[in-house]
Amino acid sequence: MREPGTLSPPERLCSLYLLIKVPKEEGWKYPFHSFLVEAVCDSHFSEQERFFAYDLLHGQGVFMRKLWSIRTPEQLLQRIAVPQGFQFPSRAELVGTIGLIWGSRQALLRELSRPSATAKSLHDPAADGGAEALLTAALEAPLLPAQQQTVVEALASQNGLVGSLSPERVHALVEHNPVIAVEALLQLVRDRRADAHLAALAGMPLSLHSMEVVNRLTAAADLPPALVHVYIANCIASCQAAQDKNLQNRLVRLVCVFLQSLIRNRVINVQELFLEVQAFCIAFSRVREAAGLFRLLKTLETELGGVSLAGGASASDLSEAAQL
Incomplete structure (x- = not known):
């Protein structure tokens, strides 16, 4: 998702939003938390995109969905304001807090340790x-x-x-x-x-x-x-x-x-x-x-x-x- 030229920033917003809307999995609420965690921590994304992913994880996108209902993705990207002095949490801190919010830290850790086709295509140092x-x-x-x-x-x-x-x-x-x-x-x-x-x-x-x-x-x-x-x-x-x-x-x-x-x-x-x-x-x-x-x-x-x-x-x- 972060490979240069694959998706534009508005398209990435759409992709992140869709990840939180997918059907529930048995035993865990959603299957794509790991992608959202990586998006928050990914320096290749803009601060607006990272904050969008952060909001989706922490508030299930309540604030962003209100904007989404009246804005195009391009307009939404321009309207996202990262609070002054906001510090993006580390990957470890995200895993801990998301486990509290979504109720399955161990499932998230397993998902984060599982190689995905997307992650492998973007960064595969073994190659x-x-x-x-x-x-x-x-x-x-x-x-x-x-x-x-x-x-x-x-x-x-x-x-x-x-x-x-x-x-x-x-x-x-x-x-x-x-x-x-x-x-x-x-x-x-x-x-x-x-x-x-x-x-x-x-x-x-x-x-x-x-x-x-x-x-x-x-x-x-x-x-x-x-x-x-x-x-x-x-x-x-x-x-x-x-x-x-x-x-x-x-x-x-x-x-x-x-x-x-x-x-x-x-x-x-x-x-x-x-x-x-x-x-x-x-x-x-x-x-x-x-x-x-x-x-x-x-x-x-x-x-x-x-x-x-x-x-x-x-x-x-x-x-x-x-x-x-």
């Missing part, structure tokens, strides 16, 4: 052959699971492949393909070339994918404590800065699950961050997970700082927290 081409493509868009595995295996066996990843591109790789990002960063850590890349990771905006990557890295390698502390401070600041209360609550849940994982795995010395984390828990005590983290801190305090807990949160734990 280029080698892992290097796939790694380049991984910086631009999510790869299919088989393609991700190809890159992960190549990173483990080809020492020079990771050299093409600059610190400036860590953010893109983490958000599009976190599994590949973990393997690439681990390779850099082993080669003692990871300082700038880890600093870029620590400074990333808070997201489910960045948390998953940091969580997996801390479980597989000894990261500098100062870097982990910077990332935690960044997470707390992101929660405090969130303006939307629902988004803020979701971020707080993610951070609490993440912090409990780090504490239980003894990745961080909780005494060094006790005051900051305690203040965070008190500020967001309305959130159940924050209250649970506060109780954990108090338990550790009574044990004179001896962290005797075992186990930690998995990537699925973080995903479940994002849905609550």
